[in-house]
Amino acid sequence: MTFREAMREIESHALAARLNIASDMRTFLEAAKHEEAVARLLEGLDAPDSRSAVFTRTFELSRQRVDLRYENQWDTALAVYVWVMSAKDQGIATIMAEAVAYAPQCWWATRIARDVLLEGQARSSAGVERHDFTPFPSVEQFSDAGEVVLSAGFVLDIREALELFVAEHDQTVKPDVAQKWSMTQTAYGVGLENPHVETIAA
Amino acid sequence: MPAAMLAAIRIWRAAHPGIRARSASAIYNCMGLVFASRRTWIETEHLHLILREDGYRQFTEPGKLSVGDVVVYKRNGEPSHVAIVLDVEPVIDFRAPFPWVITVMSQWGGDGEYIHRMEDVPQVSLGVPVEYWTERRVV
Numbered sequence: 001m002t003f004r005e006a007m008r009e010i011e012s013h014a015l016a017a018r019l020n021i022a023s024d025m026r027t028f029l030e031a032a033k034h035e036e037a038v039a040r041l042l043e044g045l046d047a048p049d050s051r052s053a054v055f056t057r058t059f060e061l062s063r064q065r066v067d068l069r070y071e072n073q074w075d076t077a078l079a080v081y082v083w084v085m086s087a088k089d090q091g092i093a094t095i096m097a098e099a100v101a102y103a104p105q106c107w108w109a110t111r112i113a114r115d116v117l118l119e120g121q122a123r124s125s126a127g128v129e130r131h132d133f134t135p136f137p138s139v140e141q142f143s144d145a146g147e148v149v150l151s152a153g154f155v156l157d158i159r160e161a162l163e164l165f166v167a168e169h170d171q172t173v174k175p176d177v178a179q180k181w182s183m184t185q186t187a188y189g190v191g192l193e194n195p196h197v198e199t200i201a202a
Numbered sequence: 203m204p205a206a207m208l209a210a211i212r213i214w215r216a217a218h219p220g221i222r223a224r225s226a227s228a229i230y231n232c233m234g235l236v237f238a239s240r241r242t243w244i245e246t247e248h249l250h251l252i253l254r255e256d257g258y259r260q261f262t263e264p265g266k267l268s269v270g271d272v273v274v275y276k277r278n279g280e281p282s283h284v285a286i287v288l289d290v291e292p293v294i295d296f297r298a299p300f301p302w303v304i305t306v307m308s309q310w311g312g313d314g315e316y317i318h319r320m321e322d323v324p325q326v327s328l329g330v331p332v333e334y335w336t337e338r339r340v341v
Contacts, residue, residue: 013205013206013209013210013213014209014213016206016209016210017206017209017210017213017214017313018213018327020210020228020311020312020313021210021214021310021311021312021313021324021327021328022311022327023231023232023233023246023282023283023311023328024231024245024246024247024282025245026280027277027282027327031326031327067204070203070204070207070226070227070228071204071206071207071228071229071312073204073205073206073207075312107228107243107312
């Protein structure tokens with residue numbers, strides 16, 4: 001099975017059905033571990049091009065329009081991508097998780113993204129143990145309208161991570177993906193001047 | 203209905219011809235069906251806390267199952283699935299290893315809700331039926 005075939009299989013309805021039947025996260029992850037395509041994906045992520053392909057695809061899938069009456073059909077694929085990437089590169093996985101956390105109608109992907117983001121908080125370089133773990137660690141407050149206000153510090157960490165990623169994979173990251181990412185952050189209320197659109201597009 | 207959900211129903215019907223798809227929703231899991239009126243997902247790790255706090259009592263004889271009772275499935279010794287009993291029919295053949303046909307209703311993760319024989323589930327993910335619980339005042 002090639003890496004591309006593994007990605008196709010991970011995004012297939014058949015694999016989604018096999019993983020989606022789990023009633024809890026433990027069963028979901030165990031089932032995923034036993035999938036050949038997942039093992040192939042993990043193995044293939046040693047190559048920078050493969051990491052870039054999964055990174056880009058995750059952003060594409062997380063922004064797909066979905067039928068709000070049903071589960072996001074990419075839920076399991078997004079969950080697998082973030083989970084497997086977190087085993088290889090926590091920095092990239094954190095960027096992916098930030099995008100996936102806002103993908104609509106997801107269950108598995110949202111929970112794995114949350115875990116990856118929490119893990120990032122736990123590894124804070126400040127060396128200070130945090131005790132205020134919330135479901136969304138980057139959320140500082142909710143407005144009366146339910147709008148989420150993100151922690152500027154957290155977003156800066158993400159920004160730095162994205163810049164590092166882009167610097168390493170300049171030839172392989174699509175500018176429009178990075179631009180969409182920046183727009184997503186703005187749409188969710190980051191409220192910071194974000195130089196990424198120009199920097200990355202250039 | 204999304205293609206992914208249709209595909210899931212088709213796949214499980216092919217693997218378990220005796221099942222009947224009742225509803226195609228991923229808003230709730232098996233625990234949410236049994237304990238939360240199909241409103242949400244509840245982790246199976248909370249199962250025994252809920253059973254205890256809601257006054258359920260366990261019994262060992264599947265023959266004592268009645269409509270509305272709860273069947274708990276386990277995998278590797280841990281709760282992995284729950285179902286609600288719909289029907290208990292005795293089997294007339296006394297040589298049968300299990301002298302009842304127990305029909306249950308359960309939600310298979312995010313793959314939809316099914317009516318099926320108690321033991322007719324994908325065991326790799328959902329496990330096998332091992333515990334029987336009721337909230338009836340008299341068993």
